Amino acid sequence: MTDSQALVKTLDFQLNIQSDNESLLYDATLEARSAYNETIRLAKQGVDWDTIPDRVADDADLVKNTTQRVVAKALGAMENYYEYDDFDQPSHTKDGAYPLRANYEEGYNLSLTDDGDVTFRISAKPYNHVKGVLEGDDAHLDILKTALTSDEWKIGTAEALFHNDNAELHVNVTNTEQTVRDKQDSRTVVGVDVNEDNVALTALSEDGVEDTLVIDFAEIKFERHRYFTMRKRVQNAEKPSMHDTLEGREERFVRDRLHKVSRHIVEWSRQFENPCIVFEDLKEMRESIDYGTRMNRRLHHLPFRALQYYTSYKAAFEGVPTAWIEPEYTSQQCPLCGHTERANRRKKRFKCRSCQHQDHADRGASVNIAVKGIKKHQDWNVPALNSLPQVRKVSNERRSLS
Numbered sequence: 001m002t003d004s005q006a007l008v009k010t011l012d013f014q015l016n017i018q019s020d021n022e023s024l025l026y027d028a029t030l031e032a033r034s035a036y037n038e039t040i041r042l043a044k045q046g047v048d049w050d051t052i053p054d055r056v057a058d059d060a061d062l063v064k065n066t067t068q069r070v071v072a073k074a075l076g077a078m079e080n081y082y083e084y085d086d087f088d089q090p091s092h093t094k095d096g097a098y099p100l101r102a103n104y105e106e107g108y109n110l111s112l113t114d115d116g117d118v119t120f121r122i123s124a125k126p127y128n129h130v131k132g133v134l135e136g137d138d139a140h141l142d143i144l145k146t147a148l149t150s151d152e153w154k155i156g157t158a159e160a161l162f163h164n165d166n167a168e169l170h171v172n173v174t175n176t177e178q179t180v181r182d183k184q185d186s187r188t189v190v191g192v193d194v195n196e197d198n199v200a201l202t203a204l205s206e207d208g209v210e211d212t213l214v215i216d217f218a219e220i221k222f223e224r225h226r227y228f229t230m231r232k233r234v235q236n237a238e239k240p241s242m243h244d245t246l247e248g249r250e251e252r253f254v255r256d257r258l259h260k261v262s263r264h265i266v267e268w269s270r271q272f273e274n275p276c277i278v279f280e281d282l283k284e285m286r287e288s289i290d291y292g293t294r295m296n297r298r299l300h301h302l303p304f305r306a307l308q309y310y311t312s313y314k315a316a317f318e319g320v321p322t323a324w325i326e327p328e329y330t331s332q333q334c335p336l337c338g339h340t341e342r343a344n345r346r347k348k349r350f351k352c353r354s355c356q357h358q359d360h361a362d363r364g365a366s367v368n369i370a371v372k373g374i375k376k377h378q379d380w381n382v383p384a385l386n387s388l389p390q391v392r393k394v395s396n397e398r399r400s401l402s
């Protein structure tokens with residue numbers, strides 16, 4: 001069962017393309033699409049698959065190794081198609097742009113400038129390069145810079161593509177030193193309940209609850225409300241540039257805080273034996289929440305996903321696996337007796353209507369998440385829970401005990 005995995009990450013960047021090179025990249029993605037479609041066409045005609053790469057490469061106005069990657073992808077899709085016995089179904093081809101796949105140092109290149117920027121050079125067409133600077137999340141840029149300056153990370157293939165009309169580059173990197181332990185080999189499961197103003201953690205082992213912690217970040221909620229009001233004001237005053245500035249400031253603030261919180265979660269989890277960090281799959285939860293206003297939706301939207309994401313990759317750097325569970329009833333179920341009722345919960349207070357157990361509601365949810373994590377991913381038993389340790393609260397801002 002010790003099947004640890006190499007740490008592979010896809011880093012997403014926006015391409016800030018020099019001068020008017022953008023149409024060149026777009027043309028290349030269209031060309032990649034026709035290479036893809038041509039591959040499918042030839043395969044369907046019964047042409048020997050071994051000869052397809054050369055045939056397509058001869059006609060495509062693309063760098064050869066890029067064409068090979070596109071052809072491989074198309075044949076891979078064909079293979080799956082065949083397995084599913086849909087071979088005679090109509091068109092498997094598509095319209096529009098297709099990601100331009102490239103090998104590092106063949107189809108694309110990256111370098112670190114003295115100013116700390118990462119520049120790119122993509123061979124969009126033979127002898128025709130698209131150049132510029134990568135932009136994106138600090139965390140992704142950090143990893144990429146590490147990859148460019150040390151042997152710890154290996155840079156692999158990348159895809160250049162258009163997303164909502166913006167040019168992006170998705171770069172695959174592999175950590176050569178760090179492996180992530182298989183999540184099924186864990187001795188402690190840390191349930192993480194992410195809320196608008198805090199995150200509740202419970203570490204559960206075969207022996208019971210090891211510890212529990214609530215990290216409060218009410219200041220994120222507060223600042224987001226404040227920025228929302230300010231943006232609204234400048235919007236009404238028709239100052240779009242100010243609006244964008246505020247949005248940028250808010251994003252940086254929230255991102256910075258969420259990085260801090262996620263570091264805290266990982267640090268805390270690492271004190272336990274072979275931990276696995278478990279989250280709720282919030283895609284489904286979001287759909288089940290009844291949002292009152294647009295602001296509510298915005299407020300709910302951002303931190304959850306970002307925090308989970310930051311936490312999971314920071315954990316991966318430490319070799320700690322993460323896992324996901326279904327979010328149903330995690331906040332309404334009594335962690336001690338299992339009784340489930342909506343009325344059990346009233347804001348941050350939880351009181352079980354069956355066994356009268358009382359608790360901090362978010363902590364209770366984190367226990368339930370850990371329990372689900374054990375059931376789903378571990379081969380050991382959920383311990384019997386008769387009582388829970390006292391809730392410890394810390395503020396992410398000051399890190400003081402309260």
Ligand SMILES: [Zn+2]
Pocket residue numbers: 334335336337338339352353354355356357
């Ligand atoms: Zn109960």
